[in-house]
Amino acid sequence: MGKSNDDFIMTIDDDDDNIVIPDEEKDIAEEEEQDKDQSKAGKKNKKTNKKKNQLQQKDEDFDNQFTFALDGGGDVGPAKPWDFTAARTMLKNKDLERTSIDDIISKKRKETKELKKSQKIQDSKPAPAENDDDDDDENDDNDDDEENENVFDDDDDDLAEDGFGAGAKEEGKPTDEDEENDISEGDEDDSATDTEDEDQDDVNMNNSDDDDEEDDELEQKRKDAYFAPEEENVPKEHQSFSSMNLSRPILKGLANLGFIKPTDIQARTIPVALLGKDICGGAVTGSGKTAAFVVPILERLLYRPRQQASTRVLILCPTRELAAQVHSVAVKLAGYTDITFCLCVGGLSVKQQEADLKLKPDVVVATPGRLIDHIRNSMGFGLDQSEILVMDEADRMLEDGFADELGEIIKSCPKSRQTMLFSATMTDNVDQLVRMSLKNPVRLFVDKSNQAATRLIQEFVRIRANRESDRSAILLALCRKTFKKKVIIFFRSKAAAHQMKILFGLVGLNAGELHGNLTQEQRLESLERFRDLEIDYLMATDLAARGLDIKGIDTVINYNMPTQFAQYLHRVGRTARAGRNGRSVTLVGEQDRKMLKMAVKSANSAQVKNRVVPMDTIQRYKEKVESLSSQIQEVLQEEKEDRALRSAEMQLRKSENLLAHGKEIYARPARTWFQTETEKKKAQEENTPKEYRSKKMDDAKPVEKENKIKRGKYDGMSRHKRRRVQAMEDDEDYMKDARKQKTSAKKAKKAAQPRRL
The missing domain is CATH 3.40.50.300 (P-loop containing nucleotide triphosphate hydrolases)
Structure with a gap:
């Protein structure tokens, strides 16, 4: 029998929920393809949006006012080339709350504001009708006072x-206002005396120049004999750091800090320092002297023997902040190396510095006082194996204030070291440099020392x-x-x-x-x-x-x-x-x-x-x-009271710690110094100039007698004069004996008299 069309109609049961009609399959496939195309387009849009956002951020970060320095050392690196993170980690932990001076000042300003308000309320009370306008003017003035607080x-x-600035006029071109001020203050006589004094100063300067010509010739001979010949030390001009044969980690650290083209002092110093020669360098402030001595140090330390850790480099700075800054810059330049650093300055935790020094860091950045403290009192630390000694701001370190400390540090360093001295006002005074025991140093003065x-x-x-x-x-x-x-x-x-x-x-x-x-x-x-x-x-x-x-x-x-x-x-x-x-x-x-x-x-x-x-x-x-x-x-009085209260709390805490942990505290070895107190005072007195000495210092200082030939009592006298002097001395001796006899007789009489009851 033939089948009818009705036999081909599909029946949907309750259980057959997932049965799909053949005509709908094409629509679903088309929808799936569309979803895939949309997802691909969405991914592309996301990528493009990310790129746009990154470009926008770059545009926002880009500084349109940025200009490279003409003399090299352009800064394209981080906005903060140095920080105090290492110093902050070593700050002493203090639980005592310290009221800042800003809080005291703000409190005082609030009090003055409240006083002004109370005065304003009193002044704004009803007054006679005639003076209403005047009162309104005063209130307006007081309102202006509150807005700007100081009527400026x-x-x-x-x-x-x-x-650029206010009232800046070139010297030698006085304006009408200057002349009016001079006339109003009656300074005509002063100007005349000024010109006379200037003429006298010029005459004195000329005379002193004539006197110093002979000294300059002798000094120049000493310098020529002391310093290395300058013709040998003129290196080729380096347009970039890559032409100096530096290692890739050092170049990467330089690029990270934004150093592109070496400055004059860097181009001249780095090749000479890599040869291991002693250097006496000078350049104007802001010319990159820190990088000039840090870069060759890092390059040499890359090839150090790693079998045994030891401190090989010592960098000395006169102030704590400068030492922390040099340490920060050096750490960032060595960011892609395995060179270790340690910061040793006053005001920071001694225990943490001792723990860092026990690990034998490659480079120690320090101030002289704290370094000597660690040399004498920290177990396992010494400068016996130091190969490089660097002194930043060396002219300040070579002054009399640091003379004794420097002498102690140089004794601890080996004589075969490399020594580098840098400063903006560095002088080539041989007498000062001899103290550092430099060996035929190279003189690298890019700019004049007094410019x-x-x-x-x-x-x-x-x-x-x-x-x-x-x-x-x-x-x-x-x-x-x-x-x-x-x-x-x-x-x-x-x-x-x-x-x-x-x-x-x-x-x-x-x-x-x-x-x-x-x-x-x-x-x-x-x-x-x-x-x-x-x-x-x-x-x-x-x-x-x-x-x-x-x-x-x-x-x-x-x-x-x-x-x-x-x-x-x-x-x-x-x-x-x-x-x-x-x-x-x-x-x-x-x-x-x-x-x-x-x-x-x-x-x-x-x-x-x-x-x-x-x-x-x-x-x-x-x-x-x-x-x-x-x-x-x-404000000063309130700050003084707060300081006194804080010191009292510190003394109380100190006494509590002594009672609780007295045995441990007294069992610790006492910290020693290379000078006693009397030696330190004596050195300070010797180093202070005569014009700054007090009378007590002059009186306390013993006068040293020169080794002179002893002369006889009557040497150089004529016979007549000698006899007269001898006769007078005999008479004086006779009179002295007579006085002694008289006083002894009186004493005997008094002793013989009966005592009163």
Whole structure:
């Protein structure tokens, strides 16, 4: 029988849920293909979106204002070439809470605000109708006070006359305002006396030059005999680090830090240092001296024998911060090697440093005092196998302050070592270098030792003899009006830097401080905050003048002119580094004329300017400073009380520890020093100049008698004179005997008398 069409109709049971009709199979396959195509397109879109995001991030990270340094050493690496991570890990653990000076200043500012508000409420009470307008004006003034807290204008009309800075005028071109100020202050006589003094100074300078010509010839002969011939030491010009035959890990570390083209000092130093010769090098600040001695050290250490670990390199720095910076840069340059480092500076944990030194690191970066402490008191550490000794800022280390410490360190080092000395103000004085026992050293002076950077604009603000009290007002005016960020201000004393930090805080300027009265943690924190632009102004002593490389410092202000010209060069060298522009402003008094002349001589005449601050601006800021003097004293008193309370807590904790762990503490061996206290004081007295010695030091110092031939009592006398002198001496002897007999008779009479009951 034939089958009908109905027999071919499929029946769907409840269990047959997955049965597919033949016509729908094509549609499902098409949908699957579409899904596959969409997934592929989605993956492609994701990839393209990722690439776009990466390109956008790169565009955001790219600095359009970036320029390479013309003299090499372009920085394309990380924004922070150095950090204090190694130093922070060795900070001493202290549980005592320390109230910061910023908290005390903010508290004082709140109190003054509340006082102003209360005065405002009292002044806003109902008054007679006639004076309503005056009261409104006063209230408006008080509102302005609260907004800006110190009634300071933000416009730069008072000070700014050129595009870069306020009131900067070239020397030798006085303006009408200068002449008006001179006439109003009655300084015509002063100018006449100034020219006379300058003429006298020039005459004295000429005479001294004539006298020194003979000494220069003798000194030049000594230098020629002491230093290696310079003709042999002129290397070929290196346009890149790859032409110096450096290893690949060193080149990779240099590229990581952004060093592309070697600077002049690096191109001349690295090939000579790789030969193992002693070097005495000098170049301007910011020219890359750290990398100049670190790179050849790392290259030589790559080929060291690894059978036995030993300390082979010692790098000495005068300050803790400079040592931490050199250590950080060296660690980053050696990031692709197996070279080990150790940082030994004061203020950090001694126990952790001892543990690191027991592992015999390849390179030790240290300050002299802490290094001697470890040499004498740390078990298993010595410099017997050190091959290279490097001194950064060597002219400071060769001064009398470090003489004894240096002598002790050199005794511990072997005589067959390589010695390298570097500084921006390095001198080739043979007498100082002999102390380091250099062997036929190579003299590598790229720039003059008494010259500032070429792109530094030096400005000077003259302060009259009767206007010394205006310094703080002038500084405040300059910082409030013109220089508003990335400024280092140098002071002679720690107390002055601290007081100015309080003044800036009360005024509302964001400032930090860096000097020896702070703890090591505070010093590192203030440096890092200034580097990260959290602080606009850094109040510092000469502690921060040497070697510190903080990128982007625009201005250096000298509150006082330093006593040594080398120190001035180091201060202004914190700006205009690595081919960048910079500006220094120095407040110059009448006693600083010689230093001013030296600064003008060493600089380009087009880059030396005279800055004038109007008298009305100085007067306004001076009144504000005087009004804040009472608050400064209150802050200082509160800080003193907090310090006394903290010291009492420390003494209490110390006594508790002695009671609890007295046996362990007294069982430890006492730490020794290479000098006793009396020897140390004697060395300090001998090293201090005569003009700075006190009367007590002169009285306490015994006068050494010269070995002279002893003369007879009557030598050189005529016979008549000798007889007369002898007769007088006989008479004196007779009179003395008579007096003795008389006194003895009186005593006998008194003894014979009966005693009274």
